Amino acid sequence: MTYTALAAVAVVAALVLDRWVARTRLTSTATWWSAYAIIVVFQLLTNGWLTGRGIVRYDPDAILGSGHIVPVGDGRLVYAPVEDLAFGFALVLTTCVAWVWLGRRQDPRLREPGSGTGA
Template sequence: MTYTALTLVALVVVVVLDRWVLRTRLTSSSTWWLSYAIVVGFQLLTNGWLTGRGIVRYDGDVIVGSERITAFGEGRLVFAPVEDLGFGFALLLATCAVWVRLGPRARDAKES
């Protein structure tokens, strides 16, 4: 399976997890999107540095675009493949949704 396909599957799974399984509905909150904007800025800096210098490389057969390292275009954004943004979003949303579901407020609500 390609990195692109895995990213798309992860995005669908995590949105289903957030909306209907855990019912945290973080993606309905402006707080979530503001927090994500801050995180994605740093993600782009980090991914850009690692991929732009060739420390991390991707096989052109498993990503959108080619393995040619460019700052923008050919399926890349600040040197990193666009799949990294989707996969990072999925990882962050899954972590936050589980955190909210298992957090103190959830426990307090169960005890009441």
């Protein structure tokens, strides 16, 4: 499986986890998107540094675009393959979903409204 396919599967899995499995629905809140905007800026800086300098390299057959390292275009954004953004999104969302879900389990007052439990 290519990095592109794995990244796409990871994004779909993270969204399914958020929306229907854990029912945290973080992606439907402005707070989530504001926080993610801050995270993605630093992700781009870090990925750009690592890939732009050739510290991290990708097999051109496993990603969109070619193996040419360019700042924008050819399947890259700030030097990093777009798959890195998708995979990073999935990792951050999954971590936040787990955090919120576990917090709700620990404190019944934070459970989902209408679930029949909590205050």
